[in-house]
Amino acid sequence: MDFMTDRHVQKYTEDGYVVLDGLLTPQECDELRRRMEEIVERMDVPEHCRTTFSTYHDEQLKTQGNADYFITSGDKIRFFFEKGVFDDKGDFIIPRQRSVNKVGHALHAHEPLFKKVTHSPKIQGIAKKLGLVHPVILQSMYIFKQPGIGGEVTPHQDATFLYTEPLGRVMGMWIALEDATVSNGCLWFIPGSHKKSITRRMVRTPKGTFPLTDFVGREQTYDDDKFVAAPVKQGGVVLIHGEVVHRSAENTSEESRHAYTFHIMESQDTHWSPDNWLQPTEELPFPPLYTQ
Ligand SMILES: O=C(O)CCC(=O)C(=O)O
Numbered sequence: 077m078d079f080m081t082d083r084h085v086q087k088y089t090e091d092g093y094v095v096l097d098g099l100l101t102p103q104e105c106d107e108l109r110r111r112m113e114e115i116v117e118r119m120d121v122p123e124h125c126r127t128t129f130s131t132y133h134d135e136q137l138k139t140q141g142n143a144d145y146f147i148t149s150g151d152k153i154r155f156f157f158e159k160g161v162f163d164d165k166g167d168f169i170i171p172r173q174r175s176v177n178k179v180g181h182a183l184h185a186h187e188p189l190f191k192k193v194t195h196s197p198k199i200q201g202i203a204k205k206l207g208l209v210h211p212v213i214l215q216s217m218y219i220f221k222q223p224g225i226g227g228e229v230t231p232h233q234d235a236t237f238l239y240t241e242p243l244g245r246v247m248g249m250w251i252a253l254e255d256a257t258v259s260n261g262c263l264w265f266i267p268g269s270h271k272k273s274i275t276r277r278m279v280r281t282p283k284g285t286f287p288l289t290d291f292v293g294r295e296q297t298y299d300d301d302k303f304v305a306a307p308v309k310q311g312g313v314v315l316i317h318g319e320v321v322h323r324s325a326e327n328t329s330e331e332s333r334h335a336y337t338f339h340i341m342e343s344q345d346t347h348w349s350p351d352n353w354l355q356p357t358e359e360l361p362f363p364p365l366y367t368q
């Protein structure tokens with residue numbers, strides 16, 4: 077039987093998301109977690125995190141450093157931190173393993189274990205089941221949602237950041253490497269919200285100007301009680317339609333909530349916006365999903 081059933085497809089089509097259990101075994105999840113632990117152990121803390129800011133000018137340099145670091149991260153493995161984890165000398169005030177908010181955006185290209193999961197037969201099977209002809213991988217992230225300090229992700233649609241014409245070509249695959257529950261910050265969705273369009277886009281600003289990105293339009297406000305929790309067991313995957321509204325709460329519990337998530341796009345007859353922050357590069361054109 078297919079890993080993704082007709083019932084799952086129906087649910088995805090109706091709600092804009094669906095949870096599939098058992099994509100990975102607990103051992104496979106632990107292997108990915110261990111690898112990430114090594115990566116974080118060996119990371120060089122980026123320069124802009126280590127600079128202290130004492131003047132307005134310093135602060136501006138830091139903000140600029142931050143923005144540069146983000147916008148050039150599409151084909152690299154880079155580190156993004158929770159707030160308040162460095163002292164004013166740029167040293168960690170909490171253990172480094174607890175400091176990282178996420179790592180992105182090209183684990184799928186540079187890290188063999190993550191690459192293998194991304195191109196695994198079950199993932200390819202999901203894309204085939206959904207009828208995707210030439211899916212490509214846009215980006216990947218490891219999200220930590222650290223115990224006690226893991227910040228919230230405010231309501232958004234992924235197409236705000238990954239815009240295509242037409243819409244409806246982007247999908248996230250969010251893999252729980254640990255149980256994701258209502259108490260440690262699982263995802264929440266507004267079922268059916270993918271049927272409306274988007275109201276906000278993140279775009280690159282003209283070359284040589286700052287900030288490097290800006291928003292066009294505004295995120296709507298959503299009723300809290302429209303959101304439905306999507307808890308997932310370790311090893312399960314949540315398929316996220318590019319236009320479905322979702323969020324996650326801060327993690328005030330003692331349990332971390334690690335996830336590996338990546339986005340794919342049906343590239344056939346799709347125009348990838350040159351205004352998106354994320355652009356394919358010479359080093360890393362968007363790799364096809366149906367390889368390896
Ligand atoms: O992991 C989270 O809390 C948010 C992830 C997300 O928004 C996504 O993968 O599109």
Ligand SMILES: [Fe+2]
Pocket residue numbers: 232233234322
């Ligand atoms: Fe998202």
